[in-house]
Amino acid sequence: MxxxxxxxxxxxxxxxxxxxxxxxxxxxxxxxxxxxxxxxxxxxxxxxxxxxxxxxxxxxxxxxxxxxxxxxxxxxxxxxxxxxxxHSGMVASVIAIDKVLTKQALVPHGIPMPGGRVVRSADLFEGDPMARPYVLKPVNEGSSVGIAIVTADGNYGSPIGRDVVGPWQEFEELLAEPYVRGRELTTAVLGDHALGVTELRPKSGFYDYDAKYTEGMTDHIFPAEIPDAITQACMAYAVEAHRLLGCKGCSRADFRWDDERGVDGLFLLEVNTQPGMTPLSLVPEQARHTGMSYPELVRQIVDEALRDGAMTRARG
CATH class of the missing domain: 3.40.50.20 (Rossmann fold)
Structure with a gap:
C-alpha cells in the first residue's frame, strides 16, 4: 500500500x-x-x-x-x-501524439503501420491524394477526432467538395492513409506487459468518437475472437511500441486487421499515451477482465510514477 x-x-x-x-x-x-x-x-x-x-x-x-x-x-x-x-514524459508524448513522428519511430523497427503522407486540406478539393478508399485524419488528435473515410461511392464528392462537412474544414493539413479493411483491435499496456486484446465492433459506421464514448454503440469482445497468432502479434507490437516510444504507466495501441491476410494484414494505427479512464474506456475494462479492480489499476499507475520520479531525482 x-x-x-x-x-x-x-x-x-x-x-x-x-x-x-x-x-x-x-x-x-x-x-x-x-x-x-x-x-x-x-x-x-x-x-x-x-x-x-x-x-x-x-x-x-x-x-x-x-x-x-x-x-x-x-x-x-x-x-x-x-x-x-x-503516464509518459515529454519526449514520448511529443512523438506519440504526432502520427507521422510515430511512424518514423516505429516502422524502422519492424512494427507495421499503414503508409501515408501529409496533405494540404486545400489540395483535396483539386483531387485525391491516393486511390480510394483512403482515410483522412488530423496529425495531432486522438479518440478518432476528425476522421473521414473517403470511398468511391461516399458522400464527400469527387473531388471532395469545399462545402462538405469534414476534417478539411478544421485542419490545414491532414494525414492521408490507405484504408485497411477488416477488424478493429486494441491492446492496453500497463508497465511492461500487455493486458490482452479487445475487438471493437461498432453497431453502425466505424469506431469514431461517438462510438467510443456512447454507451451501447459498440460491442467490446474480450478476449478478441481471433487466432492466437494475431493475439500474440498485437500484444508484442503494443509492448514494443510502448518501449520504443519511451511510454510510462499505461498506453493503448490501436490496430486494424485485414482478416483475409493473416498476420500480414495487421497494422498498428496509433499509440495513445493517455488512454481514457471512463466507465466505457478500454484500459480499465481489460484490467477488470484480468482480475484487476479500477482502484488497483490506478494504484499501479501511481506506483510506477513514484518509482520513475524517485529514479529521476537520484540521477539529478
Whole structure:
C-alpha cells in the first residue's frame, strides 16, 4: 500500500476531448480517495501552474486527453516545476501524439503501420491524394477526432467538395492513409506487459468518437475472437511500441486487421499515451477482465510514477 499522498488530478482542459477527460478525472479522483490519498481536483485552465503551486502535490495524476495534456506541453511544465506525474514524459508524448513522428519511430523497427503522407486540406478539393478508399485524419488528435473515410461511392464528392462537412474544414493539413479493411483491435499496456486484446465492433459506421464514448454503440469482445497468432502479434507490437516510444504507466495501441491476410494484414494505427479512464474506456475494462479492480489499476499507475520520479531525482 502506497503511503498517503497529496495527489492533484489534472482533468478537463480545452481540447476536443474535454468531456471525456472530465469523466476520466472524476473516476481517478474517486479511486485515489478510496485508496486513502488526499485528492485535489483541477479542471485545467491557463492558470494551471499557479494552481499546482498552491496545491503543492506530491504527485500529479494526468487525466488529460488531447492537447495540451497529451502532447508534451503539460509534461514539460511539470518537469520544470519538479513535480512527478503519471503516464509518459515529454519526449514520448511529443512523438506519440504526432502520427507521422510515430511512424518514423516505429516502422524502422519492424512494427507495421499503414503508409501515408501529409496533405494540404486545400489540395483535396483539386483531387485525391491516393486511390480510394483512403482515410483522412488530423496529425495531432486522438479518440478518432476528425476522421473521414473517403470511398468511391461516399458522400464527400469527387473531388471532395469545399462545402462538405469534414476534417478539411478544421485542419490545414491532414494525414492521408490507405484504408485497411477488416477488424478493429486494441491492446492496453500497463508497465511492461500487455493486458490482452479487445475487438471493437461498432453497431453502425466505424469506431469514431461517438462510438467510443456512447454507451451501447459498440460491442467490446474480450478476449478478441481471433487466432492466437494475431493475439500474440498485437500484444508484442503494443509492448514494443510502448518501449520504443519511451511510454510510462499505461498506453493503448490501436490496430486494424485485414482478416483475409493473416498476420500480414495487421497494422498498428496509433499509440495513445493517455488512454481514457471512463466507465466505457478500454484500459480499465481489460484490467477488470484480468482480475484487476479500477482502484488497483490506478494504484499501479501511481506506483510506477513514484518509482520513475524517485529514479529521476537520484540521477539529478
Amino acid at each position: 502506497t503511503d498517503t499522498l497529496n495527489i492533484a488530478v489534472l482533468m478537463g482542459g480545452w481540447s476536443a476531448e474535454r468531456e471525456v477527460s472530465l469523466m476520466s478525472g472524476a473516476g481517478v479522483a474517486d479511486a485515489l480517495a478510496s485508496l486513502g490519498h488526499q485528492v485535489t481536483r483541477i479542471d485545467m485552465g491557463h492558470d494551471v501552474a499557479s494552481r499546482l503551486a498552491e496545491a503543492k502535490p506530491d504527485l500529479v495524476f494526468n487525466a488529460l486527453h488531447g492537447t495540451p495534456g497529451e502532447d508534451g506541453s503539460v509534461q514539460g511544465m511539470l518537469d520544470l516545476m519538479g513535480v512527478p506525474y503519471t
